[in-house]
Structure formats: C-alpha cells, structure tokens
Amino acid sequence: MSDKEKVACDHCHLEFSKDVMIKDGEHYFCCNGCQGVYHLLSDEGLDSFYEKTKGVKLSPPTKQYEDSKNFDSPAFYDKFVKTDENGFSRVALVIEGIHCSACVWLNEKALQKMDGVIEANINYTNNKAIVVWDDDIVKLSQIVDMIRAIGYNAFPYDPSIQESRANKERKDYYLRMAVAIFATMNVMWVAVAQYAGYFTGIKQDMKTILNIAEWVLATPVLFYSGWIFFRGAYYGIKTKTVNMDILVATGATLTYIYSIYITLTESGEAYFDSVSMIITFVLIGKFLEVLSKKSVADALDIMGKDIPNEVQVLREGKIVPVKLADVQVGDVIVVTSGQKVLFDGEIIKGEGCFDESSLTGESEPICKQEGDNVISGTLSIDADVQVRATKDFEHSTLAHLTNLLEESLSKKPRIQQMANKLSEYFSITILTLSAVTFLAWLWLGHDFERSFMVAISVIVIACPCALALATPVATLVGLGIAARRGILFKEAAQLETMAKADTLLLDKTGTLTLGKPEVVQEKKYKEYDKNVLASLTKLSNHPVSKGVFNYLDLDDFHEVCFDSFKQHPAMGIEAYVGKRRYLGGNAKLLKYFGIDVAYESDRTLFFFAVDDEVVAVFELEDPLKPDAKQSIEAIKKRGIEPVILTGDHKNIALKVANELGIRRVYYELTPEHKAAFVEDMHKQNHIVVMVGDGINDILALSQADIGIVMGSGSDIAIEVGDVVLLDDRLTSLVESFQIAATSYRLIKENLALSLVYNAITIPLAMAGYVIPLVAAISMSLSSLLVVGNSIRIKFTWRRG
C-alpha cells in the first residue's frame, strides 16, 4: 500500500492522499476540525449521522469565528431574540454548511439534546432554523457554540413580520381550499345522482336525502372557505366600491338560502352544487393571486442585515462599544479593515482604501487619508482609521438611503389591473340586472318563487368563475414560461405592467457590459517573461489585474515566487525578485516611481515595467455583452425607448450608447439622480422598466414600475427587483418583454371570452330560459374554455 493512495476523511468524506491525513486509530481525518467533530458526535451518541450521510461530501469545519459572546450582548438580544408567551426565548438562525438532510437531522438532534433547548426546527430548503430555549438554563452563545462545534455556523436573522404573515395567509388559503375542494368533490357525486334523477324520475324522499347531504357539504364551503368573500364584500361596502367579492357572496348566499327553502318545502330543485362550485373556483383563482405576491419588507431586511448594533468608539483613550443611536457628532469611531463604515465623518488618523460601490456602482477602490471625508455605507477594504463623526446615525447617508428605499418601495406605482377594473363594472351590472329581472318577473304577474329563481339563475350563470380565473390562469402560464427561461417574475401583476411599459432604463456596468475589463490591445516594447507578469497580476484582485491575467492565458503557467511585494492601492503592485523590481499598474504608479509615460488612450491602461523600464502596455475595455446590440434593436422594435443611466464618465457612456444606437444617455449620475429621473418619467406618464444590478441602482429599481435585476447582481438589488434574469443575458430581457406581451394578450382574450359568454347567456337567463342546472353545467364549461385557452399558449408561445 503506497502512501500516495487516496483515502476519504471519516468526517467530511473529502479525499486526500494518505500521507497528509491525520491517522487516529482506524480512522483518517483531513484536519483537526474534522477529527474534533467526529469524536464529539461519537461521544454524544450522534454517530448514526454518518450512516445517514451515505458518503455525502461535507465542508470541513473552519475556525475563524468571531467570539460567540457577542450573541449574549443585550443589544443582540434586543434585535433578534423574542420572548414567547411561555417566557421562552426564540431566535431565527440561518445555518451555514448544510449539505444534506442528515445535516439537518444532526443539527436538530444536537440542539435538542442540549439542556434547556426546547425546540430546534430547521427548514431544509432555506437552511433557516427556529430555536426555542429557556434563557435561565442555557444562553444563546452556548447554542451557537454547539452548532459550530459540530462543524456548522449560524447567523441570526430577523424574520420579518411580513414574511411570516405572507406564509400565514398562504396556509390559511390551503386550509380553506382543502375544505372547499373536498366538499365540492363530494357534492358533485351527489349532484350526479340528482341530475340522473331529474331526467329519469326520482322519489321526493330520496331527493330530500340527497338535498340534505348537499346542504351539509355546502355549508362549510360557504361559511368557512367562502369567509374570504364575505370579508372582502364587507370591506367593499365599507369603502363603497362594488367588487367581485360582493357578487360572489350575494350570489352564493342567495342560492344557498333558496336551496334550503326548496329542501324544506320539498319543491323544485336545490342548487347547493352551484354554491360550492362558485366558491371553490373563485377561491382557487384568488389563491393563485396570493401565491404570486411578494412581500415588500424583505428588501429592507437585507439592507439592515449587515448593520451591527454597536460601533467601537474612542473615549478617553479607551475603545468602548457604543450603541448606534448613542453616538454623537464629534465622537471618534474606530474603523478597521473589512468593516462597514456606519457614520459619515472625517478621517483624523490613518489611511487606506474604501469600496464605494454601494454609492457609485463602480468597483474601483477609492483611497483616502487624513482630512478626507468618508461616507457611511461604504466598506473599508484595507483601511484602519479613526473617523470623527460629522453626523449622527439618524442623519447619516446610510440611514438616509434606507429611508429613501423604504419610501420609494411604498410609493411604487400600482397600475390598476385590467381585470380588477373590469370585475367592478361587471359585478355592478350583474347585481342590477338580477334585481331588475326579479322585479320585472313579479310585475309581469309571476309568483315570488318563480321570479326569485329566475333572478338567481342570472347570478349563477353570470358566475364570475371564468372571469376570476381569466387573469390568474393566464399570468400563471406566463410566469411558468418565463421561469423555464430563467426569468423570475416575483408578482403576477407585473406581467401586465410590463406589457404596457414604454421606456427602458439601462444601467451600464454589469447590465450592458460584462463588468469585467478585457485586454483589447497590447503594445510590447521589449520581450519579457510572461510568467512573471502573470504571477504579478495574480497578486491582486483588482478587475484590471484579472483582465490582464486572463489575457495572458498561459498554458504552462507556473507561479514565480516574489521575494517581497507591495500593493499600492488604486495604483498597482510593486514586487521584487532579488534586486530586480517589477511594477504593474496604471500611469500613476509609474509616475510615483519617477518613470515617464507618454501613452495616451481613452481606455483603461495597465503598464508593466521591469527595473524602471516599461516593457509592455495593455489597453483594457469593459466589453459589451455579446447579445447587447441585437437585444437593444429588438426592444426598440417593440416601441420601447431605451435610455442609459450610468454613474460612469461621459466618454465611456457615449461610446457605449453609440455602439448600441441608443440616443438618450445620462452619465455621472448618483443613485438619487437615477431615482429622480425615474420620477420625472412618471410625471410624464411613462411606464418605466429599469434594468440594473448594483446597490447604486436600488433606489431607481424600487421606484420604477418594474425593476429588472441581473441574477449576478447584489443581494439587495435582487430583493428590490421585481424581475430577476438568472442568466444575466440581455436576450432574456427581450424575452421577458415578449412573454409579458403574450400573457397580456392572453388575459385580454380570456376576459373577452368570459364576457362574450355572459353576453349570450345572461339575456337567456333573464328571459327565464335557463334553468339553474344548465347554468351550472355551462359555468364549468366557460371555466374550461378559459383554462384551455391559456394552456394553448404554452404550445403556441414559440410563434409569439
């Protein structure tokens, strides 16, 4: 057996050659972390975990955790820990490192075994956990330590009330639908017997039994499942609008009362089946709408997610943690590398670079020193500085941005949906017609019972089923087609809005361009070792360095070891092999070392110098996405005007616009400018679609009628956006417009179908030609028609 043989680690199942593994009895481990976890699980009697994983590869536990004691700070408890009605504490955690169902099992079991932990429930799909414990016995830090000890990590999150409310609403609908569908299905069976009896003759006592069975079944449907419509009708009356709910509620209730009367007097036909069918169908339509609604609050949640509660403040020579709200203007705040700046202020000590992409959208780091201002919301890349706050948290740029976002989300225009408008008129018309019919029949000398039945048949036949299904089914088909193409619409109603849009605002970097500069030209002054340059550029994560590295694309790349190297932020890299100095960076770097450069270009430049002599210059450009030009043309053809909004410089913006044939370009814009532009467009009655990817776009995205986000965009942008293009391609953008237009056409077709159907049948019903039996059958028929028409689109979509 050679030592090169590969063995799998007994904990994580990753394979390494035998000689690097830790041997422990019969077991092999890849690292101390895995070994520790393995023994812990054995000691705790949780080793059946390994039977359950069945060799699934896990990630080895890492050790770089912040002190878990933070979890016990009062500020933390304030924010994340809730106390439930029994006095137990409850927290929502996101567990990191879950690979398989066995991981879920292990975490749950390990936590449940702890003293004082009452409940640990982990959702496999989103890795979110709810943990309930008794704070007198065990502390949250111990719980987190346990999760870490078994090789996972946990972060708290604030389960927004909104999210749980949406889930609750959904569950409520499930329950009501379960009852409605169960009862309706059974009513149908009984109704089959009824109808058979109607045509072939049936004894009255048999009929009464069947009627009573239907009565029993229809009652929960009307009063439990249909409760939503009564509630909707109540609010409708309160706000003095006639909505579909009123029509459904009155129609169903009248039919129900009438049927009870029939059952008790043993005369005529009861129509409990119509009652339960109306409620069930419309309830399903309504549920489809609820299903495709997104909650607004999620976006704000993400924004606040990485804002800590405390900052380190220098007071009387000591660093003390202070709550955000207690920091005053003039306090000196200590910001270390990797931290987010939470206060606007002036640097009084130290220097370094900041990532300001959240404000400008450009990823180039900005370097600052004493006396410069830093802006809240930016990220310190390598700066260890002391900042004197010039504003308190409430007035900081970060808080301002959050407020703006909140405001624009609530201000988001809601284009009234066609179906809603239509159903309002429809409901009023039907209710009036029914009342008129009743009075007319009475006036013509018919008895009360006959007149009432005809009036009811008007309502039943005008059953809003088809109308209620028209929009949800059509949009659902649209959403399905879109999802299969990697286009996620978060709300069904957006399809209609998007179909009506006439202006398309485009962000440049990352949306129209790839966001990764590529070398387009190289000028060589002298031969040089490509391996050295590749190694040099590999030292930096800057996009330009990466661009050069990718351009070199060496097959036989072997990394050169530099004796020493230094990063010059926003300039480049300096590295040594022996006495030989290599420089790679922009013109500023060369000037810094006293090298003259006389190379002019509009593009981004990267110089490579060996011993103070420039040997090569690379010109880089952020290339357009390959499908940009054809996509923009296709969008123009649809009658939508494209506009570029960018934070970038004039020259670059104009060049991109020229290449794409876009006439309107706005450059050097801040996030607020972009948002203001959207508002201006609204004032001119344009319906605006905004496409972007960065944090600097979120204000505009949230304010636009439709915000479309690239899937590779920042988390917060994806939360704010209404539509996500998973594959980042602009052809998907065109497709999403196509799908929206097709779905909208489908909605219109469906509505037209159900209206035409009503236009034919309602006069018949008013004239008394339609008995409720026929009404019930044709009701299902019209619903089938609408659903069928929607499904048709799935097959014909390609042509559309």
Added chain:
Amino acid sequence: MSSGIVAMMLGASLFLGGIALVAFLWGLRSGQFDDEEKFLNAVKFDNEDDLQSAVEAQKKKEELLMKKRAKKEQYKPE
C-alpha cells in the same frame, strides 16, 4: 333501495371522508407540509431511536414548561 339505506351510506362515507379531511387539516395546520424536502426525508429517519428522541423532546418541553410556570407562580406578587 330504500331511502334509509341511501341516507346511511351517505352519512357513513361522508363521516369517513371527514375524518381524512380533519387529519389532513391537522397536518397542514401543525406545519408538517411546510418543508417538503424534510417531509419526504422524514421517512428515511424514522427508526425507533428517532421516535424515542421525539418523545423525549416532547417530555423535556413539558417539564421545562412546568418549571417555568412554577417559577412564575412563585414570583407572583401578593
């Protein structure tokens, strides 16, 4: 067939169906279908040990709840 028999059959089948419905509603309400992955995986992890620990967890919860209540009673100001 006499109408009495029809009534009985209808009643019995609706009653049985009703039991199934109530069971389903209970499952829905107590969140057993909330996480479909876990719901499906639960079948795999359903041996005696798991059953045992589920029972223990339930017991532990009740115990802690009792303790908590007892404490609350004690602290209650007269």
